[in-house]
Amino acid sequence: MTSLLLALVIGAAFGAVLDRVGASNPSLIGKMLNLTNLNLAKTILLAIGVGSVLMFGGQMLGVVDVGHMSVKSAYAGVFIGGLMLGAGWAAAGYCPGTGVVAAASGRKDALFFIAGGLLGAAAYMVTYPMWKSSGVLEPVLGGKVTLGAVPGSGIDAVTALPGDSLGLLLGAAFIAVAFTLPERLVSRPSGHRHPAE
Amino acid sequence: MALNWKIGGLLLGLVFFAAVLLVKPIGVSTQFVILDGIIANAVNPDLVTQTADGFASTNAYLDKYAKSVANPLNYGFVFVLAMAVGGLLSSLARGGLSRAERSSPALWRGNFGDSAVKRYVVAFLGGFVVLYGARLAGGCTSGHMMSGMMQTAVSGYIFAAGAFGAAIPVALLMYKKEAIA
Numbered sequence: 001m002t003s004l005l006l007a008l009v010i011g012a013a014f015g016a017v018l019d020r021v022g023a024s025n026p027s028l029i030g031k032m033l034n035l036t037n038l039n040l041a042k043t044i045l046l047a048i049g050v051g052s053v054l055m056f057g058g059q060m061l062g063v064v065d066v067g068h069m070s071v072k073s074a075y076a077g078v079f080i081g082g083l084m085l086g087a088g089w090a091a092a093g094y095c096p097g098t099g100v101v102a103a104a105s106g107r108k109d110a111l112f113f114i115a116g117g118l119l120g121a122a123a124y125m126v127t128y129p130m131w132k133s134s135g136v137l138e139p140v141l142g143g144k145v146t147l148g149a150v151p152g153s154g155i156d157a158v159t160a161l162p163g164d165s166l167g168l169l170l171g172a173a174f175i176a177v178a179f180t181l182p183e184r185l186v187s188r189p190s191g192h193r194h195p196a197e
Numbered sequence: 198m199a200l201n202w203k204i205g206g207l208l209l210g211l212v213f214f215a216a217v218l219l220v221k222p223i224g225v226s227t228q229f230v231i232l233d234g235i236i237a238n239a240v241n242p243d244l245v246t247q248t249a250d251g252f253a254s255t256n257a258y259l260d261k262y263a264k265s266v267a268n269p270l271n272y273g274f275v276f277v278l279a280m281a282v283g284g285l286l287s288s289l290a291r292g293g294l295s296r297a298e299r300s301s302p303a304l305w306r307g308n309f310g311d312s313a314v315k316r317y318v319v320a321f322l323g324g325f326v327v328l329y330g331a332r333l334a335g336g337c338t339s340g341h342m343m344s345g346m347m348q349t350a351v352s353g354y355i356f357a358a359g360a361f362g363a364a365i366p367v368a369l370l371m372y373k374k375e376a377i378a
Contacts, residue, residue, distance in 0.1 A: 008275060011277065012280070012282050014280050016284065017205070021206075030305075046207065046210060047206045047213060054210070072340065075352075079355050080333060085334060085337060090367035090368040093320075094320070095327060096338070104280075105285060107298070113324035117325065119325055119328075120327065120330075122233045122237070124333060170349055186369075
């Protein structure tokens, strides 16, 4: 019961924040990905950095349970699937979470995205044996691993570096990149510029 | 309009931290599989069945999710439903969306015109590719990229390289004109 209450509270907060930062607005996703407006990229980088610093810092202080970490496996399909998701994300302007939030906020095109997504997930379910036998689901680089060894996590690491300090450092690096990244990388996209810009 | 990135990034980071502090890292795309399973199991009740030690499915991929399909009132599924509620309330609180924006976003209209049908077709196809890819990868932008990189997971970096490696060229090709939004 407590877990369902937490799902409601954290889920609603996540949905509301995604709406407020503009992550569920395909125009802002498109402008981030065509490199003309990096505000959303700065938001995402800062969020990863803040999350990382708080989590690893909290672990080092002993106030965050290391056991709550959950690391996904690395395999070739992660990259192939990433490419597919990236292409669809750019074209549609939605990823799974932001599509749900966008549909709830009244975007009708997001309902079509969700319908396509349900069919895509079903298609994966049906074609899963093919991927399984192809070998691209076999773990690489140790599978479920972090960059450094996080004390007490029981998760393997690719290096012998202390994972908590490394996490703290990388979190700070994400924050630094968020601050140094310019507002835009492409001064003007090829083609015509909107007169109102 | 969208929050300043400093405030927005801080809030988003706090949500990701709260999730891992109180429960576990955030992830979304699995729930598309769960909803598919719920629908398919309603049509064909033999898909997910109760066994001596829990639940099982005749579909090899769905098997590990059989318990969640049989019992949708679980953390992950309720989390995504709550995301919709949060998104709706936040959108209403800032006055909702314009009629034009509700059928297709400004950047799309600026590049491809006002035909809603064209937009819906691309959104549908995009959704197909996104969820197919997310299931192949074992996670999406939330689970792999945000939660993964936040935890220094190697898989998160591999996923982000693939996702941005495809997303940036596609966006550069598709969205050449800027739009007011």
